[in-house]
Amino acid sequence: MTFPARRRRRLVPAAAGLAVAAIALTACSSSADTASPSGSASATTQETETLSLALHFNSPQASWVGIYVAQQEGYYADAGIELDIQYLASSTLAVQAVGSGSATIGIAAPDALLAGAVQDLPLVAVANHIQQDATGVIVNGAASSIADLAGMTIATAQGTAESGLFQAALTQAGITDDVTINYVESSAKCTLMISGQADACTGFSYSQLVQAELAGVEATFLPFSTDEDPLPGAAIFTTQDEVDNDSDLIERFLEATYQGYRDADADREMAVALMQETADTADPDQIAEATERVLDLTRSDVTDENGWGWSSTDVWQNLVDELTAGGVLTSDVDPADLLTNDLLPEEASSWR
DSSP states (O other): OOOOSTTOOOOOOBOTTOOOOOOOOEEEEEEEEEOOTTSOSOSEEEEEEEEEEEESSSSOOGGGHHHHHHHHHTHHHHTTEEEEEEEOSSHHHHHHHHHHTSOSEEEEOHHHHHHHHHTTOOEEEEEOSSOSOOEEEEEESOOSSGGGGTTOEEEEOTTSTTHHHHHHHHHHHTOGGGSEEEEOOGGGHHHHHHTTSOSEEEEETTTHHHHHHHTTOOEEEEESSOSSSOOOOOEEEEEHHHHHHOHHHHHHHHHHHHHHHHHHHHOHHHHHHHHHHHTTTSOHHHHHHHHHHHHHHTOOHHHHHHOTTOOOHHHHHHHHHHHHHTTSOOSOOOGGGBBOOTTSOGGGGGOO
16 A cells, blocks of 8 residues: 555555445545645645534434534635534444445544454545544442442443453453343333432443542442553544545645644534534533543653554554454454554644
């Protein structure tokens, strides 16, 4: 696979043998005078392209705060991009949308990307905007490990971001047959725990855990990702065909998106206010806390060394090992075949 010389950075190779999927891009007929997001070019005539973005939840989420900020500040418009946002119900649907060509780029949980790779979908993760997985089990009361869930009733939902890691964790703890699992709609799983109809639920530290805490539950969070064995968070991804044939569009999207997350982190009060306006049907206090926690998750030892969005093969290998040991991933996947850092903007390397 050949990448353009412009903005060449240290590369995690993408799989050369992946099949190619066609991507449909819709170009607007009008032209606009825009400068590049980095400000490196003077005003030039640039055709605006519609970029379809598949998101892995069906309503606005704090984890996308940088995208909303980039929209508000006009960074996508400056990059010659008009976003067509598709709110989908799961990471699996986001992977399918990008893999089939109905979306240009997407965001999904890493385990869904690994599952897509096993199915020979031509996926390439181009940025880890969320550096560490934020999912786990939320227990109403005290617990110190997954093994403590034995004898409990746990509410969860199939096809969610945490479903694979939850299955793997139960298997590795040897308690798969010792817990009662209630499969419900994703929006209801922690409501059951809060109301006392379940002992625990699966969810995010910046979402369902905050919901439980604001409801007065003295909750214990058992994260799937730990400091000793960090797991990657949600990733921005596209297809091999898009990387090969329209990498400039992906670079422009990533540059504008980086600027959004940079601004959100620098002015968290602004970011919180924007998310409260965007997710206006949610509890404002929950949105405020969620946005703060999300922005903390955009940073890690990896970004301290390499900058915003960097994908680490070592961290992704931890996930492969976890899912394999738990019987969720049954085929060999080399993270180096799925990841590239070559399209990240140069300015992102200075984000510390």
